Amino acid sequence: MSEITLMITDRDGVEHKIIAPTDMSMNLMEIIRSFELVEEGTIGICGGMAMCASCHCYIKPHKGLNEISDDEEAMLYESEIMSENSRLSCQVPITNGLEGLKITIAEESI
DSSP, X not given: OOEEXXXXXXXXXXXXXXXXXXXXXXXXXXXXXXXXXXXXXXXXXXXXXXXXXXXXXXXXXXXXXXXXXXXXXXXXXXXXXXXXXXXXGGGOBOOGGGTTOEEEEOOOOO
C-alpha cells in the first residue's frame, strides 16, 4: 500500500496530520469523511459529483494538484466564500504527487 501525508485543518481550526492511501482511488472528500474531520452529513451531499459546494476547501498551491475542471469552477463560482485557492475536495484525487498537501476545510455554507 502506498501512502501520503496530508495536513488538514478542520472547521474548528484544528490541524490534523493524516496518512492517506493512494492506491484506493479515493478523493480528498472521502479522506475527510473517513477520518471524521467534519460533522456527518455536512460534506459531500451530492455524493462527489461536483453538484454542490458542501466539500469546499482551500488548498495551498501544490505542484501535484490536478487542474480544476469547468464544472468544478462553475460550482465554486456560486459559493459565497470562494477564494483563488478554493477547490471542491471531491474533485481532488489522492495521488502520490500530493505528498505534504495543506488543506483547510471551508466553513459550512448556509
